Amino acid sequence: MNVDVYFILTVVTVAILAIGIFIYLFQHRFFFQPEKLPPDFKFAYEHLNAEEMSVSPESGATISYLHFHVDEPKGVVLYLKGNTKSIKGWGKFAIDFTRLNYEVIMMDYRGFGKSTGRRTSDAMKRDSQFIYNIAKKLFTEDKIIVYGRSLGSGFAARLASKNNPRLLILTSPLYSLQRTIQRYLPFMPAKPFLRYNLPTFHYLKNVRCPIKIIHGSDDRLVPINTAVDLSEINPQLTRLYVILRAGHIDVHQFEEYHRVMEEIFEERKVFIDAEKTSLSYSHRKD
Template sequence: MITSALYFFQEKLLFLPSTLEQNYQYEFNHNFEELFLETEENTTINTLHFKVENPKGVILYFHGNAGDLSRWGTIAESFLDMKYDVLIMDYRTYGKSTGKLSEEGFYRDAQFCYDFLLNHYSENQITLYGRSLGTGIAAYVASKNNPKQLILETPYYSILDVAKGRFPILPVKQLLKYHFPTYQFLPKSNCPITIIHGTEDRIVPYESAEKLLELKLENLEFVTVEGGGHNDLILFEDYRNIIYACLK
C-alpha cells in the first residue's frame, strides 16, 4: 500500500505549487517586467524580470518546491540591492505557468529562460542560483552552458538520495520518476560553484549535500552554516558573507 502510494502520489509529495489567476497583479518594491515565455506547445512559463540601473550582471533564480512567484518574487529584492538584475520563473503548474510536469520539461524550460537572457546579457554576466528543488535544475543548466558562476542553496546529491533517506525500506529507485541528479551535473560544470547548506536542515539533509564533496571538484566551494535550517540561512552571517563575496 505504501509502495503504491509513493508511486502514484510522488508528484504531490515533491511539488507543492500554489496557483494564481492569469490576471493576478504582482506587487513588489522594485521595477519588474512580467513575461510569459512559450517554451513549447501547451507550455507557458510565467517569469518576472527585475531590473536595476547599471547592473553588475543578472541572476537566473530557480526557487524551491512550494508556492509561486507572488512569494518567491520577494527573494529578488536583496539581489537588486546588490545591483543585480534578476529573472525568476515559476515552474510548470506553479502560479500562472502551464504545462505537464516532467523532469525533462523542467530542464527545457530552464534552458529556455537561459537562452532568453542571452538576448540581453553576455554569458559571463549570468549567475545561476538554485534553492532546494531548484538546485538540481540550476546545476543542469550550468552543465550545458558557461555562466559566470553557480550558487546552490540547500542542494541535494539527488532527489533519489533524499528519498532513500526518507523511505529507507522502499525500492525508491524503481518507484521514483524524478531523480534530479545534481551529482551528475556538477562535474560537467566549468564555472565556479558555491554550495551553502545548514547543518540543521530537516528538509534536505546536510549529509545529502555533503556527498557532493566526494566529487572532489576543484571549482567547488562548500560553505557550512552551523545551526542553519532549510528556510533561515539568510539570518546567518556565514550565508550573508559568502553571498556578498560571490556578488561583489
C-alpha cells in the first residue's frame, strides 16, 4: 500500500475514533438538557388541577410526576415529554388533553426537575413502565393513551409495544438516536458509540393499537421525512398528520394541531364501502 494512502487512512481512522469517543462521553449533553428544581418548588398552573407526586421505582432513584385531574374523566394521557427543561414548563401542555376531559400524568426523567437517579436509557425505560403501571391502577388500559413528543416518542413507542393502551400518539418523533447523530455526522459509524438506545422505529413494529403521528412540515431539527418513514413501519395501524408551516418546537402553536387532536380523541370510525368508491379502479386497465 502506498505510504501516503496508509498515512491518510491512519489519520482518518484516528479522527473517527476521537470523534466517537467525544460522542460517547458527551452525548448526554446533546440528548438531555435538564432543568433541576429545588425540593420545595411548588407547581401551579392556571386552569389546571395539578397534584404533585413522587415514587421510587428502584433504590437510589426518585421520579417526580404531575397528575392533572378533571371531573368525570374519559381516560388518562401518559405524557412523555421532550429532552429539555422540566415538567415545570411542560406541564402547561396538559391543557390540550384536560380540555377534552382526559386526565394527564406527566413525569420528569432522571436528573430533570425533582427526579433523581443515574440516567441510563434502560433505567429511563423502566421508569416509564413504572409510571404506566401506576396509570393502570387508576384506569383500564382501554382508557390509557400514550403520548410522546420529540425524544419522548421513543419511550412512548416502547410502552405501546410492551403494553396494550388504547392509542399511541407521537408528535415530532425521532426515528432513533443513531439516525439523529448520523444526520449531523453522516460519515460516523454512530452505533458503537451510543450510550442511549431509543429506536422508535423498532418499537413501532410491535405496537398493536392505533398509531397517530403528528409532524410539522417545516421541522428542521427532525425533518418531515422521519415521520413518513415511521408511518410506513406499521401502516395498517398508522395515520400521519402534517401540520403545514410548523417547526419542531412550535407545532402546538398552530390551530390545525388542535383540530387534529380533537379528531384523534373523538376517534370517529368510518366504514368505507369499496364498491361505492374508486378503491378498485386502475388507469392501467383503461
